[in-house]
Amino acid sequence: MREPADTARPDNAANSGIVLHHRDFLADAVNVPDGSIDLIVADPPYGLGKDYGNDSDMRSGDAFLDWTYGWLALAIPKLKASGSLYIFCTWQYAPEIFVFLKRRLMMVNEIVWDRRVPSMGGTTRRYTSVHDNIGYFAVSKDYFFDLDPIRIPYDAVTKKARSRKLFEGSKWLEMGYNPKDLWSVSRLHRQHAERVDHPTQKPLEIVERMVLASCPRGGRVLDPFMGSGTTAVACARHGREFVGYEINADYHGIAQQRVAGVRPVLVVAEPAAAVDAASIEQG
Known part of the structure; x- marks a missing residue:
């Protein structure tokens, strides 16, 4: 298996704030200063036995939850007072994970990602699961x-x-409406132009929404389980700094390649200041 360099700092000046570690976040979290992160986007193993080229998703039940609580306990202190966290998970473990987080953070939303899975049979003993949970x-x-x-x-x-x-003259009429908490975005099927060689790659559309809404321009995003680098790409495109961790050498290499090919998006307006939770109910 190829061993890429530990970090990627592409020559493109717009990507100079993108750092891709080929390391385990749990072992390296001490090197991320507390209170230095504006946003955490976490797409960890779901505890469902997926093959990521290692045994990282082979835990289940209490062992999986204990592992999840462990890395969350390391990640949460990295956030600034104005910071936030998105975590992808499956319905099997979402209740326990959300309860753990609600004891330490303020819950803003539970987002349901409708993956637009086509009807192709499936189980005959329960309803077919076609969504992911996002806290x-x-x-x-x-x-x-x-x-x-x-x-x-x-x-x-x-x-x-x-x-x-x-x-x-209403702003909401001219600019559009607030996205709801049901995000209907197609999963990346094998023929999708965005798809790379990663079994659970998330659509850029979803992650860009998180980055644009929840990290100020020039702010820093942490991804403890970088995978193919989708969050890094979103940050490189939109002027956010990024630090990510990935233990699989091949996925780390894919992330490097994707970031190196990014063309930044032209920004017209500066983002708004921090807002109180109540003020986002109306859009």
């Missing part, structure tokens, strides 16, 4: 959240239907 937590009520970059534009017909004089 969204913050350190305090003063967490950073910028709605404007992730607003969803209204289509022309809907916009026209809401074009009464009462709504003229």
Whole structure:
């Protein structure tokens, strides 16, 4: 198996704040200063026995939960007072993980990712599972959240239907509405142009939404389980610093290649300041 360099710092100046460690986060967390991270995006093993080229997903039951609680306990202190955390998980373990986090952080949302799995039979003893759970937590009520970059534009017909004089000049009408807590985004099937050689690669669309909304421009994102580097790509595209960890050498190499090929997105407006939790209920 190929052993890539420990970190990647591409020549592209826009990617100079992207650091990709070929290490285990649990062993190296001490080297990430406490209070230095704006956002954690975590897509850890789900405890379902997936093959990542090692035994990292072979724990189950209490052993898996104990391991999860361990790395979360290491990661949470890295967040700033305005910081937040997204964690991907499966319904089998989401209740226990969310209870653990709610004792240490403020829960903002439970997001359901509808993976748009086509109907192709499946189990006959229960309903077919076609979603992932995403927990969204913050350190305090003063967490950073910028709605404007992730607003969803209204289509022309809907916009026209809401074009009464009462709504003229409304920001939400012109810029779009607040994404809901059900995210319907297709999983990356084998023929998808974005797909690389990783069994549980997440769509860039989902991770970009997290980065744009929950990390200020120039802020720093931590990914303890980097995989193929999707969060690193999102940060490189949108002017955020990044530090990520991946123990599989091949996946680390894929992440390096993906980041090296990033072309930054032109930014027109600066993000908003931190907001109180109550202020994001209206969009």
